[in-house]
Amino acid sequence: MDEQAGIDAGIQHYYSSVFDEDARLTTRSAQSALEFIRVQELVGTRIAAGSRVLDIGGATGIHANPLAEAGHRVTLVDPVEEQVVKAQRHGTFHAEVGDARQLRFADNSFEVALLFGPLYYLRTAEDRLKALAEAVRVVAPGGWVFAAAIPRFIHHAAVSLGNIPPKPYPQAWVEVLESGTPAPSGRFPAGHFHTAEELEAELQAAGLTAIELHAIEGPAGFALERLPNDEALLQAALTLVRRTGHLTAIRDMTNHLMAIGRV
Template identity: 85%
Template sequence: MGDQGEIDSGIQQYYSSVFDEDARLTTRSAQSALEFVRVQELVGTRIAAGSRVLDIGGATGIHAKPLAAAGHHVTLVDPVEEQVVKARRHGTFQAEVGDARHLRFAADTFDVALLFGPLYHLRKADDRLQALKEAARVVVPGGWIFAAAIPRFIHHAAVSLGKTPPTPYPQAWINTLESGTPTPGGRFPAGHFHTAEELEGELQTAGLTDIELHAIEGSAGFALERLPNDEALLQAALTLVRRTGHLPGIRDLTNHLMAIARTPTNAPH
């Protein structure tokens, strides 16, 4: 896909009529359960009871629902109306159509913001920075920001492994590794693929503090996309990622990275 307008149009088509995001996060493979458990533990063990949570790019509410059930006050925003309609059916949190780059909420409305999707659908660094700054704007000073990214190395593996390496090596694959540019021709409306260090730098540029980087699925996640749900595999993968998911280099060998940060407490907000 080309410019951001084309990506935005692709997002509408992909998530409304091509791909079932709800199934990806629940039943599609053993990776689904691994991602769900890790996101909930990385978020749920940090935020205070009864937090006001804004789930930006929250899709059908897979993560919003358990957070609401835990007593948090959740508002979900997603650009795809079909996903918002599905999210509203849960009935335990607010859900509306919106864009991560232009949030309608006043400053300091929430204690927590989740961005699980926007960063890897935005091609330009300026757009990603705008989304991060918007999330920080609507969160109180000292509040939490959780932002997910797709590592460029896992995307390269997805398009290159299991094949005889072509000669010469495709320039598009090199571009992915060098700059995070998505390879052309795929269905997924990708905007950018990160390294952990690049993701950390973007959060720093947005003015966020106390940044941590963690693999969500870890090095077992790629394999678990090929396997059905299995409790023993899930527990083994959780043990591995809990022990290694914070390690530089190793943390990039995952389906998704999570950056965890705080909004500044000593700056105008």
């Protein structure tokens, strides 16, 4: 089994038997609401009314459902059948099993493509560009592609903070920062972690233009993962990320980073 095939198998096991992605996106912590609100505002304020939206790697439909309820025509694809079944229960959009690297849809079938997941599960730049190229292919000229990544900075923090730094410093932790290669410990089936600049370069290589980079949760997101829902903290975190989430370097201090480009 090659490396990507192992990650793909890990994704199936993780999201069908180990981890509840629906809870992470809704009720697990204060970060859930922060991520949801930011994604909806970054997408919803840009796309035209009644857009055809393809949600690639859309999990259980937490973002697809409100977009459909807002009047957009949404189709969701996800590689994990159990998540697609949960997505279908919303009843407001079409959901099916699919792979970001090989979409079944015709060219120019949508005005919007969302990739909130595929890029950080794909180990090689070749596979990530394949997924981005497929999104570009199915979106009509003038349409939008929104792609999320997990920053190297935040993953390094997650694996390294909270303990006395070991000596010698683990080479696996160095490689997270140098190349975006996931540390081998942990159950999350990651493929790659980005810098903002690397993510922007990948969108450019896929032919996208007018690219913007924004932190989704921002500097407070890491802390909010440890806390229950709290409206005052949520509003403070939203204020902070709205003011700073586009700034170079600061934008990498976030749980998730979003790149936005035009076809």
